[in-house]
Amino acid sequence: MLAISQLNFIKGIFSSWYSRYTSKVFPQKSFRILCFIFSVVFTLAWASPSLTLSQRTTEILWDTYGIPHIYAKDTPNAFKAFGWAQMQSHGNLLLRLYGQARGRAAEYWGEKYLESDQWVLTMKVPERSRSWYKAQTPAFRRYLDAFAAGVNAYAKEHPDLIDDEVKVVLPVKSEDVLAHLQRVLNFTFVVSPEQIAGITDAEQKPGSNGWAIAPKKSATGNAMLLANPHLPWTDLFLWYEAQINAPGIDAYGATLVGIPVLAIAFNDNLGWTHTVNTHDGWDTYQLKLADKGYRFDGQVRPFQTETLSLKIKQKDGTLREQPLIVKSSVHGPVVSEKDGKVLALRVVGLDRPGVLEQWWDMARAKNLSQFETALKRLQLPMFTVMYADRAGNIMHLFNGQVPMRQEGDFEYWQGIIPGDTSKTLWTKIHPYQDLPRVLNPKSGWLQNANDPPWTTTFPPVIKADNFPPYMAPRHMYFRAQRSAKMLAEDPKITFDEMIAYKHSTRMELADRILDDLISAAQNQGSELAKRAAKVLAAWDRQANADSKGAVLFATWAEEIDPDQAFSQPWNENSPRTTPKGLANPASAVATLEAAAAKVEKAYGNLDVAWGEVFRVRYGNVDLPANGGEGKLGIFRVLNFVPNSDGRFQSFGGDSYIAAIEFSNPVRAMALTSYGNATQPNSPHKGDQLQMFAQQKLHPVWRNMKEIKAHLAERKEL
Template sequence: MKKLFFCLFFSQQLFAQVNPDNIKIARDKWGVPHIFAKTDAEVSYGLAWANAEDDFKTMQLTMLAGKGMVGKLKGKDGASIDYVVALLHCREVVEEQYEKTLSPEYKALIEGYVAGINAYAAKHPEEILLKGSFPTNTKEYMTSIVLSLSVISGVDGVLQKIFSGKIKTLDDFKTGGSNAFAISSSKTTDGSAYLAINSHQPLEGPVAWYEAHLCSEQGLNILGGLFPGGPVVFHGVNENLGWVHTVNYQDKIDIFQLEMNPNNKKQYRFDGNWETLEEKTVKLKVKIGAFILPIKKAALWSKYGATVQTKQGTFSIRLGANKDIRGVEQWYRMDKARNFSEFYKAMQMTAIPGFNTIYADKHDTIFYVSNGKIPVREQGYDWQNIVQGNTSKTLWTSFHPLKDLPQYLNPASGYLVNTNHTPFNATGEKDNLQAKDFDPTMGYETKNNNRSIRFQELISKYEKLSYEDFKRIKYDNQLPEKLQYPIEIEALFQLNSTENADIQSLIETLKSWNRKADVDSKGAAIFLIALNYFSEKAQEISNGVSKEESIAALRHVNTYMKQYFGKTDITLGDLQKLVRGNVEKPSWGLPDVITAMHSKPYKYGKLKVMAGESYIELVKFPKNGLPEIESITNFGASGHADSPHYTDQMDMFLNKQTKKMTLDKAEVLRTAERIYSPK
């Protein structure tokens, strides 16, 4: 009876505005969904259905946060997510802004998406992870979006430091990243503009890329990547233009230490007065073994925002991401932009809280902005560290408009690049912006990394480059001549092999290594184990690796290789594996080469790639006609082990090959292996 009511509810309530018969999902030979419908809302419904067919489990992990139900599924770790949703007032900002700030077009899109995911859940109740989690509604869905945008801004890392009492520690030994570059027709041999969409993400999970093609009769026609549960393409290419994101590290979030009343732990001083912290009780439900236990926890709020009390003091955090729910609407408008003017207008929303954005189009415009929702801050405070939270002078209330942010339009050098490095090295040297010309409180990074240095080494060789040259740069697998890791490690390459007989062969192999992260490289295997060793000891060697520490690292490599492999001449492919299900294959790549890979311990001493090169989309914009697109993903379109598309792109990915894709609806329908409606 309950199941019957469940289905009747959906058929009467949610199907009223979207007719599934009007939606066509065309699966190509790779299983990639191409979704066609009359309206954007119908396409969004079809996207939700198609994504659920491929990875409903991961989608649910994202959506449960909006219902405050992650703890019921994931126990203590999940309950911490539910608590953060409440702490950040994610639902409150949705309630306040949903009707006031979202456009009717975007609300229709979200309603279509939620209807699609609810319809899939109704049709496949056996796949629902948690009883009572469906149906979901638009405000619950948008609550999970606000949390996601806050995580993009770094709130998870800040909260971890506050709760652990380590808010002033050094940054971790970070080597993550993404690549983006655009080449103007002035610098190409065939007169076309090129764009490399090459974000480095986890290979699986809630922020792994999912490829889809969305096409409506309302002007939507875009192919690219989104995260499971995303209602639009986050970066990709439409008929006229394309863009790519990389993570940036400007100052998007502030920590304030409150001056507390010694006689009342819930009062703080502000402008000479004692103010009382707002407090609400969060009712968490936590899975412990076979039981669901209710737990109550207080969530505090000051004039600055979410507030946490610890033994070190009382701290508030303030950021833009939980003050604006339009982030995904901005992506929707970017998806539909037909030219640079429309794209720039969408960017002027500054609702997406971060990300470098590099753009190219068929009209030979290339553009880069280090985007962010960055507060307008009072000068005279150290905004990079903890700020005093007792005065309205530090209570910022507005954000920098897009025009204030570092940006480039059609530089004379003919190219733009970002690899998570400083925005002040984005093109040829003579065309670069200067950090001194920007508000220092925005906190823009000023450092380069291995990938930025290597890219400039490569691009400098060309007055003009061909599309094949462009692809060779994108797939370059070599570290630069001068390493740019966060910790100076050149001492590793300066050891004298005759002075260290026990590691002589390792030293000689490393010194003769060409610094390429190829699968058959022995030097790369040694380097990766040593790099991981240094990463674990980053706090101890923050001033750079010494000769003694280099010797200790290679002795660790020697012991590690002999223990797990019985020899010390293994290759990178012996050590590092790309793994999905029961499929395990040797993988190239190192942290911070252009073809970056990041791995963690797997089994028997081997390492498993967890993040890095994942969804790759390469685009050529000829003067006439549709963009020429090729793409690849690390595994396949489906998250189901029994699907032929679970690992069918894996070999091509490892061989640095791509598949041809198209925005041509007629071509997609002509060659599709399956066409159906979502019902």
């Protein structure tokens, strides 16, 4: 940026020129006015922070957390720089993900990727990526080409920083980016092979929290937004934090590695986050076989069949070829053929190639109207949208491509659907105006913690009875109840309080049932049960690192049947206070005795600290954990897997956090739990984990002065 003395010098020249010549040579008043305007515009152009050196060229400014701040002279160069930046931070991972999206990972890296290739090819991801590329607008096609060029340029300049085994993926093409997008959105989030196989472990599903707070609920009178996705800390689920500044855009946020635009973001005027919504965008149809085909509306139709050749790399480096027969019905590809039972899969969004451009335009929007114009394209197959802006608007949208179905409720469509009739075959999706949406509720707050849209605020604004019964289920689990409780009970929320609430580890489940459990154990339990009750009575009902009693309670909770445990089951007329109470005190006490014996045997005492048993581990970092499973009603989600030593290690949960206040200037704090890089040479692999364990966020630096004050590296492209 030009110094003040330089600006004053330029302004002096124009003032002198204006006064000396315009009145004498060109006495016309209109011309003198034009000259004055020209001088002002020229001076302001030089003075403008947006026209710094870094926007007359293209630069990546890396801050001390490894976050790239891209200042580009135009949009194609912004995309190129983002491709470069992702390679510097995640090059090995990005190339491996693109190799899998091609359906050639087994050819590149061996047998363990065979099932991945079979899934990708059966879903026709590579083939569709080529048609999606052709369907892009000419401008956005150039942007995708530029992103791929940035990936390839980094690989060419820094071959020594990329693992040899992933270089086989190079050069990357735009079609690879779109194939990866499909694999992530349509064939992991909307539906995955595990879902089709009936593997429905709730704790391994992607999740999220999202808040939008209106000025009337904010202590400062500014709208606020909380973004908090919960994803596994590995593979295609990793977040990448960045800022993109180019003509027409200055957005900060995060995206999944390999995605060329920000998926969760904010700018000076507005911001949004996503949560995984209770969206049903896929169905499996059971086909009735007949004459080498299948029955449909009283006729026999032939399968469409294609034979592909899979190549599988052997340990000696040779390639083994294996045929893959892909069969499809009018519903979609056949995904299972067992014991004469044939299942075909139908998935939304495969005819909607504009996801990336929609996200890009959401980040460029300057107000609610522009933002919703982008949303109304309905290119994004799923995810709730939680929105807030400088004007004070807050919005919750149950976003997604919801099939228009002729019959059945949400539960019906979770099962296997008869595939012999067109009555069950959906071909259209609901338009934007049909989707559950809340704008500026009287409560002043909106929340979503993967619950259906009916419970986004209280008093309720949208009623489930006004929507098709298949739109979304009816329930409100403990984490969502905890979320709503924190918002409802605080009349004026400060920015710091919002962050503190985000890190809350209080177990809503304990608040509903613990008093009854303690009483029952004290009155009718064994000596062990009474000792356990004493520990639970002293417990703070939180899952902080030093919380004693949390391990015992969580062990007990793991053994109960939540559908049978409560004397008062969940009731949609009392959605935030039910379920509660013990249905069978004697059984609960017996379970507590067993849990106490297990804890005492494993850890030596009943009041072992939570952080001694539950650990935050990433790379070589090992720290006491705080937070836990959402089913316990904990807002700060951490998912764990057991270790061989009897302890538990984090594998997912809170992954990206952003707290934003639409003040002037915008105030923001953020964190990428595991750091902003995975490359072996990077100092940012796991470097934010200490802050994560301490329930801290890092400041978001968005203006040039802040970025330069925390500059670690600079790259001009």
